[in-house]
Amino acid sequence: MSIIKLPLHFEGSLGEKTGYSLFDSGASFSCVRPDFLEMLEVPVKMHRPLEIATAAEGTYLRITHAVRLDFYYNDIRLSDEFMVIPGLSEDVILGVNTLQKWRIKLDFEHDTVIIDPKVAKAILK
Numbered sequence: 001m002s003i004i005k006l007p008l009h010f011e012g013s014l015g016e017k018t019g020y021s022l023f024d025s026g027a028s029f030s031c032v033r034p035d036f037l038e039m040l041e042v043p044v045k046m047h048r049p050l051e052i053a054t055a056a057e058g059t060y061l062r063i064t065h066a067v068r069l070d071f072y073y074n075d076i077r078l079s080d081e082f083m084v085i086p087g088l089s090e091d092v093i094l095g096v097n098t099l100q101k102w103r104i105k106l107d108f109e110h111d112t113v114i115i116d117p118k119v120a121k122a123i124l125k
Contacts, residue, residue: 004111008092011070012041019091021071023106023113027095028052032067032082036091043067043084050083061085076115078102 004023010016019036029052037043043065050063065084070077071092080098099106103116 004106004108004113005090006073006111006113009072010040010092011072012037012067014041015039021092021094022090023094023099023104025096025099025106026055027093028097030080030082030095030098031085031088031093032069033088033091034065034084034086037067037084041067041069073104073113073115078115 003025005020006023007018008021009018017036017040034043044067045065046063051060052063053059054061063083063085067082067084068079069082070079072078078098080101082092094104098104103119105114105116106112107114
């Protein structure tokens with residue numbers, strides 16, 4: 001597992017803000033802290049909560065809310081679903097599902113993020 005932490009700009013139906021985001025190759029889902037969502041987007045309650053395993057053996061996390069957000073990296077507009085997790089250590093964590101969806105590659109040697117130019121061209125701004 002490796003991580004890169006960068007500021008990203010986020011947009012929701014209520015507004016926009018910038019927050020530090022952890023690109024985490026060890027996290028399956030993308031996650032957001034509830035207090036970061038204030039004035040950004042209203043979380044939606046899931047019909048059936050998710051129970052996911054954490055890094056601590058035998059410990060599970062129950063997720064009851066999710067939210068869809070747009071976010072920008074180098075002026076490229078991306079979007080995805082984020083699980084709302086109280087007590088999250090960062091404003092936002094971008095997990096493997098999001099990285100794979102947008103073909104995002106992490107360059108740990110240079111602490112940079114690489115987005116496939118083909119994906120960037122296909123996105124309407």
